[in-house]
Amino acid sequence: MPMHVSYNWLLVLLSYAVSVLGSFTSLQLAVAIPLATTPRQRTAAVAMAGGAMGLGAIWAMHFIAMLACDSGMHVTYAPSLTALSAVVAFAACSAGLMLVGDALFSWLRLLAAGSCMGLGVGAMHYLGMAAMMMPAVISYNAGLVVASLVIAIVASMAALWLAFNLRGPWQMVASALVMGFAVCGMHYTGMTAATFTDNGGQLPDGYADGLRGDNLGLTVFGIVGTLLVLMLVLHYWRQRYRSSISI
Amino acid sequence: MVELEVQVLSDRREGLLAELGRAVVANGFSLIRQRLTQDSHGAWLTMIVRGPSEQRFALEETLGTHNRVLSFEASLSGEDAVATAVFAKSTPVAVHAPSPEPPPIIEPSATPSAAVMPDIERVEHILPKLAQDYPSIYPWLVSLENSVDDAVRESSLMLAGRRTGAWVYKRDYALGAKLGLSDAIKRIGVPALRQLADIEQQGVHVHILNSPLCTPGVQSGCKFYGGYLEGLLGASVTPKKVFVRHLSCRSTGAPHCSLEISH
Secondary structure (H helix, E strand, C coil): EECCEEEEEHHHHHHHHHHHHHHHHHHHHHHHHHEEEEEEEEHHHHHHHHHHHHHHHHHHHHHHHHHHHEECCCCCHHHHHHHHHHHHHHHHHHHHHHHHCCCCCCCHHHHHHHHHHHHHHHHHHHHHHCCCCCCEEEEEHHHHHHHHHHHHHHHHHHHHHHHHCCCCCHHHHHHHHHHHHHHHHHHHHHHHHEEECCCCCCCCCHHCCECCCCHHCCCCCCCCHHHHEEEEHHHHHHHHHHHCCCC | EEEEEEEEEECCCHHHHHHHHHHHCCCCCCEEEEEEECCCCEEEEEHHHCCHHHHHHHHHHHCCCCCCCCCEEEECCCHHHHHHHHCCCCCCCCCCCCCCCCCCCCCEEEHHHCCCCCCCHHHHHHHHHHHHHHCHHHHHHHHHHHHHHHHHHHHHHHHHHHHHHHHHHHHHHHHCCCCCCHCCCCCHHHHHCCCCCEEEEEEEEEEECCCCCCCCCCCCHHHHHHHHHHHHHHCCCCCCCCEEEEECCCCHHCCCEEEEECC
């Protein structure tokens, strides 16, 4: 029998805020990729931007949103799939940012990068869902799954375009808000596509060893704290760099 | 021939000598010797270069607007230094008052290139003040306008504009992808120029409505805006070079100053 799912709206808003924060930090780092002059600098910039986007804007957002979701069951998460979902998010975002973070903009690159990141968001989400261990089975509405992926791809493309082509304050703020929408739009559409059906109380193997909400809460807290520190350091470094440029 | 000692500060040393060495060679100079050191401010590259004196301005402009360069100083060495220093030195002139008389006819210079060479010393002297007071820079520009010879006024204003534009680009607009010309005009040129003057933009045309540098019936300071846009947009639409053509000026009775940007 399908189960009713309700949301804690405060945590839903928090998930969007974390997604915007991660996107903001990531895109601040990503727009500096074209300025890298050595492969090492470029790799470092891509990895940091990919980490902030994959782990902060997407992975942390997903698990805050999952904490916001109350299906009336105790849920734990398989550690291996949960870790894999983080790796996939990081890799997809790094690849997408590397593609678009070239000095010369082109629509083809934007399409490839947006697809990479959008599918990365989707892959992370559905791997995270597959990691759920609970006395229920999940089924999906295929149309809504496709819609969730389309939202992720289109909004990612829009965010990347804004980040790399606008200038001034809107460059970062608007792109972060749109990227936050891409991640949250994908997630909550994906959640709408999911139906949880009670399996009669049968718990899957390894349920007791799974990650619990408090484990995830601490991890998410660590990631968000790191993002905030990274953003402050970046802001301080940019201010110093800006004042060091002589005419 | 002229021998220059150039000192450059960059935020990192990797690839610095190779990149700036290419710029030196591209301007017809050869690198005699160099020294690369690092301190808490960044990487310092000192180069002794030799090349044709008429290319000195081009080399200094290339280095001054190079994206790896945070700051640079160039000084002459050897006997050519005296000649160039004498050439660069200009005589201060009084502030022009509005006059019904036609503008004075400038005598052709003995050296053909001298008419287009800016007064580098005076421009270099005023640049830190432009950076310090930016965007309230008109008093300094008017001072520059009035302190250089008529023959080098436009080229000096253009050089000041280029250096200021390149500096503003590096400071405020360098993050992001390279843009096409029309996007660069809309997203970089227009907002940056609006900090300095009331403007209108239509495609590749920019109209400066009330330029304090261009007083009706006196002299034109439009070259500053042209140089400013070239410096500002040049780095954004590379590898193409940006050119600004001056279509009309308030100083000649036009309702506003008009510039056309192309590459």
